[in-house]
Amino acid sequence: MYKLYGLPGSCSTGIHILLKALEQDFEVIPKNTVDNYNTINPVGAVPALDDGGMIICEGAAIVLYLLEKHKSEMMPTDVVEKSSFIQKLMFNYATMHPAYNRLFFAMNNLKGKTQQEAYEAAAQPINSLWKNVDDQLKSRPFVSGEKVTIIDYLLCIYANWGTFFNVDIKRGPNVDRMIKQVIQAPYFSSAFEEEGVEFALFKS
Known part of the structure; x- marks a missing residue:
């Protein structure tokens, strides 16, 4: 195990x-x-x-x-498709995640006006990254194509982080469509429930 x-x-x-x-x-x-x-x-x-x-x-x-x-179908076997998958995976871990880290740094280390200014500054590159993802999703339901993968799971988690901060993060309509599809999977919602965390996005 x-x-x-x-x-x-x-x-x-x-x-x-x-x-x-x-x-x-x-x-x-x-x-x-x-x-x-x-x-x-x-x-x-x-x-x-x-x-x-x-x-x-x-x-x-x-x-x-x-x-x-586990020979998952999420991982393409074709070398070109596999390279594209790994590139998208690394975008999550090496680009999108660090961009959100700037928001967490401001939340944990700054206060008042300085904190809000840091939020606004950090949100600008995050919005650009989401624009990139939204553009990819214009032609397909999920980032890697027709099937949901770990890449989409991670993007949903990052999007949920945006609810922690008093700043406007613009994801785009295609991103929101993808997220709404992914979070319907029983294994997605049950993981959040088991960890005692709420997926707050799209909740009034």
């Missing part, structure tokens, strides 16, 4: 959802319940995956490991 170390509602939730979609047995262990978590991941970040004593860190590495190991 896998052990997934994470934080509720974080990018580790994407791995939680993926493990459910792959119909694997696993246990989710909140990072803050682990003594000396740095012995599991020396940099202290989540997610980390324990597969029979072998620890894999970094979200993208975990995703690729799971998709290859």
